[in-house]
Amino acid sequence: MELGIGMFGDLAFDQSTGKYRDAGTKIREILDQVKLMDEVGIDVFAMGEHHRPDYAVSSPEIVLAAAASITKNIKLASGVTVLSSSEPVKVYEDFSTLDLISDGRAEIFVGRGSFIESFPLYGYSLNDYEQLFDEKLELLLKINSEENVSWSGKLRAPMQNQTVYPRAKNDGKLSIWRAVGGTPQSV
Numbered sequence: 001m002e003l004g005i006g007m008f009g010d011l012a013f014d015q016s017t018g019k020y021r022d023a024g025t026k027i028r029e030i031l032d033q034v035k036l037m038d039e040v041g042i043d044v045f046a047m048g049e050h051h052r053p054d055y056a057v058s059s060p061e062i063v064l065a066a067a068a069s070i071t072k073n074i075k076l077a078s079g080v081t082v083l084s085s086s087e088p089v090k091v092y093e094d095f096s097t098l099d100l101i102s103d104g105r106a107e108i109f110v111g112r113g114s115f116i117e118s119f120p121l122y123g124y125s126l127n128d129y130e131q132l133f134d135e136k137l138e139l140l141l142k143i144n145s146e147e148n149v150s151w152s153g154k155l156r157a158p159m160q161n162q163t164v165y166p167r168a169k170n171d172g173k174l175s176i177w178r179a180v181g182g183t184p185q186s187v
Contacts, residue, residue, distance in 0.1 A: 008055055047060035075106075077109050083111065104170060108175070147172060149163065
């Protein structure tokens with residue numbers, strides 16, 4: 001059994017100023033907490049992704065890379081990567097880079113997204129909610145398992161015999177978990 005802690009980087013709202021707390025301060029506090037988690041033996045740290053004013057972290061990969069530089073053992077994971085509105089090639093590239101920085105400690109938790117703010121932000125239609133996830137998960141898994149990728153779908157341009165670099169430490173393979181929550185549909 002592993003013990004893990006996940007965070008979203010949510011920001012407290014200051015009633016007196018009418019503003020959210022400083023995002024930079026929150027991120028530095030998260031990094032201090034991850035360092036302590038590593039020191040006391042927590043197995044996994046997962047950093048969430050949100051694109052809203054009440055959350056400090058829209059790019060978990062960046063925070064996790066910073067955490068990799070100050071930790072030695074703790075696994076570093078997204079909690080969750082909203083794959084439906086992300087580019088699978090970039091997700092693999094970012095997490096394989098994190099994996100190399102952390103000496104093999106990167107993991108990806110992918111999900112559909114219970115918060116939907118990233119869809120209009122990145123130009124995706126909610127009408128394609130299910131198909132986007134299914135198609136992008138298929139591509140991410142193919143990139144993860146094959147050195148040279150040929151793939152085609154309906155919502156993204158095809159790939160023809162292309163390799164995504166850098167490759168992760170474990171023969172190019174990352175641990176990819178399917179994250180669910182909120183509704184039966186997310187499963």
